Amino acid sequence: xxxxxxxxxxxxxxxxxxxxxxxxxxxxxxxxxxxxxxxxxxxxxxxxxxxxxxxxxxxxxxxxxxxxxxxxxxxxxxxxxxxxxxxxxxxxxxxxxxxxxxxxxxxxxxxxxxxxxxxxxxxxxxxxxxxxxxxxxxxxxxxxxxxxxxxxxxxxxxxxxxxxxxxxxxxxxxxxxxxxxxxxxxxxxxxxxxxxxxxxxxxxxxxxxxxxxxxxxxxxxxxxxxxxxxxxxxxxxxxxxxxxxxxxxxxxxxxxxxxxxxxxxxxxxxxxxxxxxxxxxxxxxxxxxxxxxxxxxxxxxxxxxxxxxxxxxxxxxxxxxxxxxxxxxxxxxxxxxxxxxxxxxxxxxxxxxxxxxxxxxxxxxxxxxxxxxxxxxxxxxxxxxxxxxxxxxxxxx
Ligand code: IPM
Ligand code: MG
Numbered sequence: 001x002x003x004x005x006x007x008x009x010x011x012x013x014x015x016x017x018x019x020x021x022x023x024x025x026x027x028x029x030x031x032x033x034x035x036x037x038x039x040x041x042x043x044x045x046x047x048x049x050x051x052x053x054x055x056x057x058x059x060x061x062x063x064x065x066x067x068x069x070x071x072x073x074x075x076x077x078x079x080x081x082x083x084x085x086x087x088x089x090x091x092x093x094x095x096x097x098x099x100x101x102x103x104x105x106x107x108x109x110x111x112x113x114x115x116x117x118x119x120x121x122x123x124x125x126x127x128x129x130x131x132x133x134x135x136x137x138x139x140x141x142x143x144x145x146x147x148x149x150x151x152x153x154x155x156x157x158x159x160x161x162x163x164x165x166x167x168x169x170x171x172x173x174x175x176x177x178x179x180x181x182x183x184x185x186x187x188x189x190x191x192x193x194x195x196x197x198x199x200x201x202x203x204x205x206x207x208x209x210x211x212x213x214x215x216x217x218x219x220x221x222x223x224x225x226x227x228x229x230x231x232x233x234x235x236x237x238x239x240x241x242x243x244x245x246x247x248x249x250x251x252x253x254x255x256x257x258x259x260x261x262x263x264x265x266x267x268x269x270x271x272x273x274x275x276x277x278x279x280x281x282x283x284x285x286x287x288x289x290x291x292x293x294x295x296x297x298x299x300x301x302x303x304x305x306x307x308x309x310x311x312x313x314x315x316x317x318x319x320x321x322x323x324x325x326x327x328x329x330x331x332x333x334x335x336x337x338x339x340x341x342x343x344x345x346x347x348x349x350x351x352x353x354x355x356x357x358x359x360x361x362x363x364x365x366x367x368x369x370x371x372x373x374x375x376x377x378x379x380x381x382x383x384x385x386x387x388x389x390x391x392x393x394x395x396x397x
Contacts, residue, residue, distance in 0.1 A: 001177075008176045015172060019186060026190035030298045035108065035338045040077045043334070044107030049086045050309025051322040052113025058324035058376040059111060059331045065380055066335065066343045079107060086116040090124050095133035104134070109334055110302040113327065114309045128171040131304070135162045140295035140302055141191065142198050143274060144333070147281040147291060150356070153262035156281060159199040160274025162295055164191045165223070167271040187223040187270060192230040199268035200238040211235070211243040214251050214269035214277065227270055248273040255280055282306055289322070289365065290355065292329030294337060301337055303330035313365065323363045324372045325355055328379070349392040350382040357395040358382075 035041060045060055047053040063078060070076040083100040091097075096104070104110065115131065118124040134140070143160035166185045173183035196213075203211050213231040215224035228245055235243050246254070248269070254260045255277065261284075269277065282291035288307035295302040305326035313322055328351060336344035354361070354375070361370040361378045370378075385391060 004177050008174055008182070011172075011174050015169060015184060019188070023188050023190055026188065026194075029190075029194075032298045033108070038108055040074055041109075041338060042077045042079055042107045043338075044079050044081045044104060044110040046081045046084050046104075046110060046112040046115075048084065048113030048309065049116040050114060050311050050314050051319050052115065052309055054319050054372060055305065055322050055324040055327045056111070056113035058372050059327040061376055062328050062347065062379065062383075063111070063331050063335075065383065066347065067340070081107070081110075084112075084115060084130060086118070086124055089115075089127060089130065090118075093125060093127060095128045095130050096137070101137065104138075105300075107300075109300065109338055111327070111331055111334055112302055112304040114305055114307060116309050116311075132167055132170065134302060135295055136168060138295075138297055138300040138302065139163060140297040140300060142195055142294075142296040143278075144294040144296060145274075145278045145281070145291060145306060146333075147278075147285045149285055150352075152258070152284075154284065155262075156264055157202065157266055158274060158278050158281065159195055159202070159266065159268040160278060161191065161195040161227075161268075161270050162274075163271075164188060165271030165273075167275075185220070185223050187226045189226070189230060192227045192270075193234060196227075196231050196234040196268055197237075199266055200234055200241055200243075203241045203266045204238055208265045209240070209242050210263070210265045211238075211241055212251070212264050212267045213243060213245040214248050214267055214273050215245065216248050216273070217245075218247060224270065231268070248277065252277060252280060255284065278306060286355075287323070288326070290325050290329070292326055292331070292333050294330070294333040296337065301334070303334040303337075305330060318366060320371045320373070321363070321365050321367065321369060322372055323365060324376060325351060325363075328376075346383060346388060349388055350379050353382055353388075353392055353395055354379050358391075 045056060047056045067076050081100065081103045083097060088097055089095060117129040118126050120126050141163045143162040145158040145160065147156045148154060164186050168186050169184040173181060175181050199211055213228060215228050217224040217228040279288055282288045285291060291306045293304050293306045307326060310322060313319055332344045332347040361375055363369045363375045
């Protein structure tokens with residue numbers, strides 16, 4: 001027994017040392033990259049697994065279309081990053097093989113298709129998720145996920161902490177004995193401050209008078225308690241922004257309560273709660289296939305769909321019917337992050353028209369709908385329309 005406890009203590013000691021070093025790094029806060037100074041600005045494209053290569057191809061086509069002038073002048077480069085497949089990751093026994101990580105770090109921002117996340121009992125070794133590893137390795141601390149349902153007056157944006165919580169050590173838990181398993185959850189002052197500040201700043205800069213903080217601080221008293229206490233502190237720097245706090249269970253209910261839905265605007269939450277409520281929110285918007293996700297750090301940023309690789313679609317031969325809107329939404333978030341706000345807005349309007357209003361072609365994920373390629377061509381035709389703004393104003397208001 002004491003041997004097992006000693007081994008667990010050693011494991012815990014190592015984790016604590018690493019995390020305290022991490023806190024020290026966080027204290028030396030870096031400057032945000034200025035994308036306008038980069039020439040060329042390199043956008044890496046990672047195809048991923050399952051339906052990933054298919055939907056990435058379509059999102060890439062949209063980026064090529066919108067950025068054609070900048071690409072031809074050499075100011076922007078699209079670069080395919082090869083090798084982030086589950087087969088290669090299993091072979092290297094790494095979440096991201098070293099050579100792929102090197103290529104990734106040579107890009108400024110990334111558009112990423114979904115990647116397989118193995119779990120115990122799969123045919124793959126149970127390695128850590130490539131997403132979770134990448135978010136930690138590139139310090140992409142803010143997972144920003146917008147969700148809009150105009151007819152219900154829903155206009156939400158989620159700021160999910162992306163580098164701590166139940167995730168940061170999710171793959172480092174221990175089986176102390178055959179019968180006792182322990183995972184770790186971590187919240188640091190610096191980690192909580194930076195995500196909370198970003199959410200409050202977003203509200204302030206966009207004249208939004210409401211931030212909702214989601215925790216389970218009544219039960220998970222230490223870590224969630226800290227997150228909430230820091231929210232209270234940060235909120236004092238933003239007296240013009242009202243804020244409230246909800247527990248994750250009741251907010252999950254309130255997100256589908258018509259009497260409440262339009263009152264929420266900006267949410268901020270630790271990692272796991274953010275993961276759960278953003279899938280729910282995406283479903284309210286029309287399905288996880290519709291939502292894009294930005295993973296933002298001060299240096300790097302990665303944009304992806306919020307869903308996974310859809311192995312069932314692949315098995316059932318429905319890959320070509322997969323909805324690329326999620327990743328195209330992510331491409332729009334990417335464009336606005338690197339300073340092409342106008343292009344991003346144009347793309348949002350075209351998506352609104354094609355997916356929500358005009359809906360000349362309907363994508364359902366099945367044979368009764370159009371293929372991702374047909375939908376993408378429809379989007380491009382809509383983008384080419386010189387009356388796009390008028391069309392959007394007429395249909396979407
Ligand atoms: C997400 C996904 C990932 C997560 C998975 C694929 C590891 O669900 O981006 O929300 O849990 O963060
Ligand atoms: Mg998720």
